[in-house]
Amino acid sequence: MALRRFDLEAGGDSFAFKSETEEKIVFWRGKYPADKQRSAVIPLLWLAQKDNNGWLSEPAMREVANRLEMPYIRVYEVATFYTMFRLQPVGKFHVQLCGTTPCQLRGAESLKDVCTKEIGKAMYVTDDKRLSWEEVECLGACVNAPMVQINDDFFEDLTPESLSAILGRLRHGADVTPGPQIDRVNSAPEGGTTVLTDASLFDGSRTKVSALPNLPKPPEPTPEATGRPDAQGPTNVHREEPAKVNDKVEPVKAGDARASTFDDLKRINGVGPKYEQMLNDMGVTQYAHIAAWSQEKVDEVEKLLGFNDRIDREKWVAQARLLADGKFDEHDRDYGRGKN
Incomplete structure (x- = not known):
């Protein structure tokens, strides 16, 4: 060194x-x-x-x-x-030009010529105090080589012409746009991706889980729900009801303005179609069910859904209480999508 x-x-x-x-x-x-x-x-x-x-x-x-x-x-x-610390004055815009192998192979030597021509030798500060430059080791943007770092911003996929234009704008106080200087987003292919374009690869449909394994099935519909007087079946047969997450929660009573066999649990910020289905399979069908959860019950559901403090973090219980009370506007104001 x-x-x-x-x-x-x-x-x-x-x-x-x-x-x-x-x-x-x-x-x-x-x-x-x-x-x-x-x-x-x-x-x-x-x-x-x-x-x-x-x-x-x-x-x-x-x-x-x-x-x-x-x-x-x-x-x-x-x-x-540590070479990240500079021990002599630099310009208002200090250019760190990567000279490591990937950038060298992609034209860093030509960029070095531009810096020498536009600014001067390494660590020289222009007379207007606006520009200086030095060659540094790898800056970690090899896939976007060649590149430079100017103050805190990366400028990638450079050519001698694009770097010269950037330096000119900085010298005259004009704005510059960091990032790739060609038609691509971050490190994506130039011109847009040409592979893995099938939306089903990313929307979760190929790995959709309709229910967690070994969970009890939801209860059979009541005669009131089906409208069939004989749906109850023989009355002298004893049936064990499977344990459900909400086996001790009093559901919304019939006649209540909020009464509904299945509430739209997706209205809770953090619950999507997949988790709504999982909750339904556990017997959780109404806002009132979630609103009545104790911390012990929250921990139980977290374990079943494979979460880690997500229910508390996204305030499912607080949201459900507002929705169960019919305070939809207040809920949307405080917990609308994107506010958690």
Whole structure:
């Protein structure tokens, strides 16, 4: 690794974190116990670099050392070891050009020529203080090679022409759009995908589970529901009713304005057609059933459905109480799709 020294002359004599950064410093220091505060040195150096126009001066490193009660030399060692920390001034827009093998194979050398022509040699800052650049190791976007990182944004699938246009817009204060610079979304194929286009591969229909195995079947319809007076069958035959999740829940009574054999459980945010079917198979057919669940019952249903704290997180019981009381507008306002 090359020797790295910080610029003493350009750093001045003092440094202070911005007021809005103090909250972030408290956040990072709060991750470590009182006797391990030095563990926060890397995030604090990163914050100092951001507050110091993209580079670390010696006073900035000294301020981090004072905050963490560390010897100055220990902070200098960290800052000079990690190349993510820059030790001399950079432009307002600092270009990190990936020069690792995938980008090299895809034209990084041509991009390096553009940076040299448009900006100057590596780590040179243009006279207007807007641009600088350096070559770095892999930035983790190999499938979109060649690419550069400008401040916090990735610009991918570059050509010499597109990179030159981006630098020109930055130099003149115009907006630029990060991400792939060709017709594709993220790392998807250029021009759109040509494989795995069948919607049934993704909508869950091929793996749809109509019911969990070994669950009791729902009770037979009552004569009132079927309209057949003989649906009850022989009265002298004893039948054991299978245990259901709601075996102790009083259903909505007939005559109630809310009465319904099956409520639309999908109205509960978090319950889709598949889970509604599973709940129905458990004997859960009405909002009142869910509204009456205790925490013990919630845990039981979570286990049956294979969830982990989802029912509490999505507030199924609170939603069901509003729906069971007919407060549909209030429910949609507080728990409408996308509000959990």
